[in-house]
Amino acid sequence: MNARNFFREYVLQIQQVMEPSAAVQVAETLLEHFAGISRRQMILNPDMELTAAMVQQLESVLPRLKQHEPVQYITGIAWFYDMQFKVSAAVLIPRPETEELVEKVIDQCSNLPAPCLLDVGTGSGCIAITLKKHLPQALVTAVDVSKDALHIAMHNAQQLGAEVHFKQLNFLNEGERNSLSTYDCIVSNPPYIPETEREMMDENVVRYEPELALFAAD
Structure with missing residues (x-):
C-alpha cells in the first residue's frame, strides 16, 4: 500500500478521538515507530510502499488509540530532555x-x-x-x-x-x-x-x- 495514501487515511481515523494537529503528530509517531518511515521520507519518496505486515501492525493499535490510550504507552517510549525513555x-x-x-x-x-x-x-x-x-x-x-x-x-x-x-x-x-x-x-x-x-x-x-x-x- 502507498505510504502517503495510508497516512492520510490513518490520520482521519485518529481524528475521531483527537484534534487534527494532534492526530497528525500521533500518526507520524506510530508510522516511524512501527514502519521506520518518517513523514519527510514520504514527501521525498511519494511512491514509498508499506508492507502488509506494517499496515497490519499500524491498524492493530487503532482500537487502543480510540480508547484514548496515550501513544507513549502504545510505543513504550517517551522523550524527555532529548533522551528516549522506556515507559x-x-x-x-x-x-x-x-x-x-x-x-x-x-x-x-x-x-x-x-x-x-x-x-x-x-x-x-x-x-x-x-x-x-x-x-x-x-x-x-x-x-x-x-x-x-x-x-x-x-x-x-x-x-x-x-x-x-x-x-x-x-x-x-x-x-x-x-x-x-x-x-x-x-x-x-x-x-x-x-x-x-x-x-x-x-x-x-x-x-x-x-x-x-x-x-x-x-
Missing part, C-alpha cells in the same frame, strides 16, 4: 514542564564539586537520570514506593548510561525517610492533583496513567 502504565509519562524543574536544579548545582541529589517518586527515572547525565560529578539517589516503576527506571538508567542509586522507599513514612542520608538538593514531581478534580481530567490521563503518581489527598 509503561507503571510510570507517569514525562511532561515537558518537568524539564524546567530539571534545568533549575542543573543551574543551581553545576558549581558544586560533588552534589548529593535525591529524586523522590522517580517513576521512569527521567529526572534523576537527566540530572546525572548533565551533572556527572553528582551522587544521585532516586526512590519510589512502586517496585514496578523502579524496574522501569533502572532499565532507563542502564540504557542511557547513568549511574543512579535506586531504592524502593515510601518517603511519606517517617521511619523509611529517616533511613536516607542528607542531600544538597531534593527534587520531586509528586502527585498534586486533588481527588476532587478527577472528573475534570482528560480520559487518557485518568484511565491509563498510575493513580499513585497523579492524585494527592484532598
